[in-house]
Amino acid sequence: MANGYAGKILKIDLTTKKVEEIPTSKYEQWGGGHGIGSALFWDLCEDKTVAGTNPKNVVTIMTSPLSGTLTPTASGRTEVQGIGLQGYPLGWFTRSNFGGRFGTQLKYAGWDGIAVVGKSDKPVWINIQNGKVTFEDAKHLWGLDTWETQEDIWSTVQADVGNWNELGATRDGGRTTQRPAVLTIGPNADKYGPMASLIHDAGNGAGQGGFGGVFASKNLKAISVIGSGGVKVADPNALMESRLWLQQYASGEHQDNPHKIPGEWALGSPPGFVLAPFPEGTTTRPQGCVGCVKNCRSRTSTGIGNESSCIDVMFSNSGVVGGANSPMDYFKSSDLAQRYGLNVFSLMGALQWLQNLYKQGVLGPGKAINSSLDYAHMGSHEFVKSLLDSIVHQTDVGKDLALGLWQCAKKWGRLEQDLDTGILALMCWGYMHHYDGRTEAEWGYGSLMCERDINEHDFNWIVYWCSTLWSLFGYTPPITAERMAKIITDKMAPYAGDMKMVDYSDEGIYSESMAKTVAWHRHYTRYYKQSLGFCDWGWADFVNPYGPDFEGATGGEPKFFNAVTGQNQSFEEGVEVGRKIFNLDRAIWALQGRTREMEVYAGYMYNVGSTTVPGAANAGYEAPYVMPVIEDGKWIYKNVGGRKADRQKVEDWKTKYYALEGWDTTTGQPTRKTLEELGLTEVADTLEKAGKLGKA
């Protein structure tokens, strides 16, 4: 067993009700998490062109070698992969990710990950206690919500939750005071699969992709795991030294002297921040994933809103009339979405779209889309509850929304027109518009070259949020645009040194330099964030107010990997592993039918400016979008909001990007030369046999 790894992966065959151990050593070259997940999927999924609900679909749930160790902000994330249900025009091989305790418990139980294959003939849940794995009847759990399900399983696994519990038949079989970590789906999630999440504890969710629906299609209600082991660390002293090194970059180290520089920093943002205004009288304490120093969520004195943050809390704002709903409404709605196991990003999209249809007089009682929901009170918890109930119970508009957003629009005969105008703001692949690809190019292109909204904030924190906050409130930027560009691009090995990589001007976003940015981002995140588990809230740490002359910690990620595994991997070598992983993903998409022609934004991205559509959903981006740009040869911060994507220029950019990645510029498919260079000859052979191999 190599250090950091448990040494084995659990293969669960739901059809035969048999389990098998796969040696992790076979996959260690992929790092962990996403990398191993993609490789496992490649090996285990015999037909990668099937739908996500097909029993042949394979779902992987992977940890990293850093999971369960004292690596800060990288110990608690778990990666989920498989063919999803949410994507357009097909589910695509996709990914999601969640935090909490699950990955750690899995490692402590002696497993690096799980691969779920087949389909059970009846509802089951999986009970993992160290090395013992059993299939349990889940018939009585199928209609329960995610919290009820977890409580039921906790009481089943442990008679005395909170006290010492023996996990083995003998005295030395292992003991723990932990309660099992349970990953589960909402009530009857098979009925609203594309909208369904995986939920763990109160508010950890793998929302995007529709993996709740994939679980349901396999008759799998939940996976519970509890372990009493540990993770072997190669060099504990080096790990502690790395923690101390990183501590200087973390806001938590500077509580007595917090910086006074407004902005949204990665590691440098304060821990334990309440991410939405709690009702008066509610007190909170920070809560986070195992090993985290940021603790981005809260536990509340009221018990309402526990562990929900960010979009979990904000989604119910969307489409609100008259200003704002009440703080308590945020959290009640958030809790309901968690209990139902619904994807809050899709709910946000639904709310914006429904509001627009209502305003246009298309939706409502007796209208073309007949609905009796009280749209005049969107945002109230009562309205949100009625909408979520309608999805879960397939009533009113919910019976169509349960199909998924783009699927619902198609059924209503509105897909093309609402994507063209932007009142249904699904930027690409059927995923809700999050950050604007017309302005923040790395986010848009990154999503387009993948299969979902990338949801990666490393550039976003600094190039958009910091720049925009400084502008909105008249702050003097603490660093110049040129200095920001220099810090960021110096960290982007192997492309370091090309400062134009963060030029977000009208010309810059179509440049070869921007192609390098997207390539670097895809490779960095595939490895460091999605395979090793470095959290999106902390990494990449480009610019940090506590770092030397504002330089962040990125570049130092290998300190932790090497301390835990005993390897000697450089930062650039890690990025190269990410390139290999991304090319494998790309090969899977090629097999699924991905073509260059499919890699286009929704119509509104080309048709309308980001700030000029009264009443349109994408007017949600009617906010300044201040970014670093080069203008007349000088670096400045400039509001680039308002521009459209130029269809031909996007196409030209794609050609540059494909060429940089070593793919066929006509089809976007990986070439044999590139795949072989990455050691993926077998993948090239498979693509060739399927007629999906790019031409050199």
Place this chain on the structure above:
Amino acid sequence: MTVSSTIGREDAARFARVVEPDEQLTVVKMAPMAGNSLMFISSLAGAEAWLKPISAEEAAGPTASMRIHYVDPGALASWVRDTIGDAELAAALDDVIGTGNAFGLLVPEMKKLIADRIAECRAVLGEEE
């Protein structure tokens, strides 16, 4: 800067009304990580409530929890002029916007102008605060 004219009962009722859904003003709640959420304003009172001056705490330091109630200042003035029908208030807002100050610095002044007009409407209509 103030709104100085005396308004009649008819104007007061018009300015204080709740507009139809297709006349609402689009505003944006900006939230780091979650992105930006679309919201709608139906009245001058709603606009006044929407505008939130930056707090001293936010002005001083770290802003990871910032929630910015954004409205395009020009769009607000246009909506007041064209939809609400209050040309005088719109002109006063334009004067504030014309200073060229950053959005955050415009907010307190725009909010006060709208609040004053709402108070005036209420006085004319005999409504209690």
